Amino acid sequence: MSTPTTLSHSSPPPPGPRRPISSTSDLLQVHSQLVRLGLSADNDSAGRLIKFCSLSPDLLPYAHKLFRSLPNPDQFIYNTLIRSSPTPSSSLRLYSRMLLRDRTPNKFTFPSLLKSAAGDARSGRQVHAHVVKFGYASDRFCQNNLVGMYLAFALPVDARRVLEGMEDPDAVSWTTMVSGLARMGSVDEAREVFDGIPERGPASWNAMIAAYVQADRFKDAFDLFNQMRAEGAELDKFVAASMLAACTGLGALDQGDWIHRYIKKSGIELDPKLATTIIDMYCKCGCLEKAYEVFRGLEIKGQSSWNCMIGGLAVHGQGEAAIQLFKEMERAKVMPDGITLLNVLSACAHSGLVREGQYYFDYMVQNYRLEPKMEHFGCLVDILGRAGLLEEAKKVIQEMPMDPDSGVLGALFGACKIHGNFELGEEIGKRVVELDPNNSGRYILLANLYANAGRWDDVANIRRLMNDRGVSKEPGFSLIEMDGAVSEFIAGGKSHPEAREIYAKVDEMLDRIRLAGYVPDTSNVLHDIDEEDKENPLYYHSEKLAIAYGLLKTAPGETIRISKNLRVCKDCHEASKLVSRVFDRNIVVRDRNRFHHFSRGECSCKDFW
Known part of the structure; x- marks a missing residue:
């Protein structure tokens, strides 16, 4: 009869857990198994648990608890925790601890550390010094993250210095530079960099086109897109999405329709984000029927697609159709969010559906536990104000749980102008001008209110106030x-x-x-x-x-x-x-x-x- 085999100190340790961890329950079971087998201090076994925990913010404290129990964590574990650290300071603390324990950083340490250091230029420069010290100054991943870090600090000269020091910058390098400059508002400088790229791929084209779109320079985006097509560059789904946004900004339906047809003809994947962009383009270019056709053709309609279509119906004044589509969304078991209900309220505002607007304002709280935000209150005030229910609108503002912003008060102000309530309009108008002192439209509306009442001295005072504050009328x-x-x-x-x-x-x-x-x-x-x-x-x-x-x-x-x-x-x-x-x-x-x-x-x- 054979006797049970016992594990001696000289025997190799049993292998760590190999089955996948997919839930917190699995995590606890595997951890208890490691403790039972005497492997809780083994870096390989514990490292897998830490990696799993690091993927969820809720489990991050557990990951650090496991980390603290390890006598000698390796680079993999440090890198995992640095990558998942919620704040730059916590990443830097882990890195300092890593150095104090004589753990040498590797090329996987610095990209994560550079991303986390983007909140503090001084720390970022120190990390850059360590990149050089440990021999990774020529590592492409480190270099690209250095470019991104310096641009996050709004230090384009330093970012350019890193870029120019690369032997052969790749698409990520150039795209990071172009996108970073654009985020800083230096769109023309981004174009200079773009023009200097030796070989422009789809990512580079999209970065520059997206930069123009984000800066509302839609005509420049179109010019660059035409250049891209003339050079025979590939139109991928990212460029398509950026150009659809440019079409939306200009109301260029023909161009948007061409891009949509190209997407279908070329077999570009119509993922939920791109589908929603197409729907949005058609809605905002005034072609609601095509937007609806695309929406109906989607096999899977996500929350954003429903929101976009409901919002499109709203701005076209089809309030009842928007409400019906919202009801269909509920029947489809797609959970609405605050944007959904904002679009429904907006639909009521644009169509004069007062009772429906009041109903859905209460409905969002009672049925979905969605707390109304400033914009929801603004919609309700707009609904009541447009209908001439100025006192009810004023009461909503007085009972709001937060101080009204210029948008909420502006809705009531506009209603006072429409319905000729000079007294309330003057009171609200003065508050709106002070809350939004750089918006010329606020001054002009108040001046119109005074003009309609024949108070020309007050009209002159408003003009003088605009001049004193350097506010000019927005050109139409x-x-x-x-x-x-x-x-x-x-x-x-x-x-x-x-x-x-x-x-x-x-x-x-x-x-x-x-x-x-x-x-x-x-x-x-x-x-x-x-x-x-x-x-x-x-x-x-x-x-x-x-x-x-x-x-x-x-x-x-x-x-x-x-x-x-x-x-x-x-x-x-x-x-x-x-x-x-x-x-x-x-x-x-x-x-x-x-x-x-x-x-x-x-x-x-x-x-x-």
């Missing part, structure tokens, strides 16, 4: 895409190559809609001058110029799509309605707040914007 412009090219118009501007024909068309347009009943609305022109003189500035607002250009370039029955950076004024809104009827055009205007679909003399907003 309108964009229109024709044959893949985007034209920009400013009020009274004559830089367009076809300016003479455009102005002639404006005059014809105005003559014809006057016969249909058009009377210029001069209520928001501040100057205390004769009515006849007030009309002239209105005639050549940027959207009127863009519409005239659209009339020159389209046939009856076609759609003219325009994007405007400011809110459409009342006069242009009335003129656009009449133009749509007299010239038999569908006109879609995206302004700062929403979309207006003009057709046959009516607007989708029902004059509620």
Whole structure:
């Protein structure tokens, strides 16, 4: 009969746990097994547990508890904890402890340490010195992370010095430099670096295009994209996403539609993020039907896709459709978040659905335990204010659990202007101007309020205050895409190559809609001058110029799509309605707040914007 084999001190230790750890319960079982086998101090076995714990912030304290129990942790364990450290100071403390225990750092130590050191330039320079000291100054991973670190400190000269010291910078090196400069706001400097890249791959092109998009320099993004195509560079899903965002910014539907067709034709993976970007592009370029088509075609609809489509319906004034889609989202068992409910509330605001708005404001708290944030309160105030329920809107502000910001108060201020409540409007308007002193629109709205009341001295005081604070009126412009090219118009501007024909068309347009009943609305022109003189500035607002250009370039029955950076004024809104009827055009205007679909003399907003 054989006797049980006993483990002597000279025998090799049994192997550590090999089965995968997938839960906290597994973790505790494996740890207890290691203790039982006498392997709890073994670096290889304990290191696997520490690696598992380091992947979850909740288990990080447990990882450090295991670490403290080890008599002599190796580099792998130190690197694991440095990589997962929640703060730069904790990473540096671990690194210091590693050195004190005579553990030599390796090439995997420094990339993580450099990323964590990005909060303190002095510490970052010290780590750089250690990179050189331990012989990793030529290691590509270390060099690229040094470039990123110095750019995070806003030290582009140091970052360039590292980049120029590399023997053969790779795509990551160049992309890190371009993206880092762009984040600092040095977009032109980023372009200089981009132009100096010897061989530009998709990552480099995307970094520069994305830099332009993030800086709202959409035309520059288009120019670079055209150069990329001319050079035969590959269009991948990242470049496609950046360019779709540029199309969204310019309202360039034709270009966006071309990119969408290219994605389908070339077999680029339509992941949830890219799909949502396409839906967003169509929504914000005024083509809701195509956005809905893409949305319906998704096999798996994630939260962001639902949110995007609900938000698209909202800004197009289709409040009831947005609510129905939200109900469908609930039936599909997709959990809504704060953005979902914000879009639903926004849909109610743009469609005048007061009772529904109040219901869903309470619903988000009662059904989903979502605490309303500032923007949710702003939507509710907007819903009530637009409906003329100014006292109820004021009560919401008074009962908010936080101090209202300029957005919340601005919603009530705008409602006071619409409904002619001068007393409350003046009170709220003064608060808004002080909360948002650099926003010219706040001053102009308050000046309009005073002008409508005939208080010209107060109008002059507001202008003087703007001048004293160096606040200038934001210039309005309108964009229109024709044959893949985007034209920009400013009020009274004559830089367009076809300016003479455009102005002639404006005059014809105005003559014809006057016969249909058009009377210029001069209520928001501040100057205390004769009515006849007030009309002239209105005639050549940027959207009127863009519409005239659209009339020159389209046939009856076609759609003219325009994007405007400011809110459409009342006069242009009335003129656009009449133009749509007299010239038999569908006109879609995206302004700062929403979309207006003009057709046959009516607007989708029902004059509620």
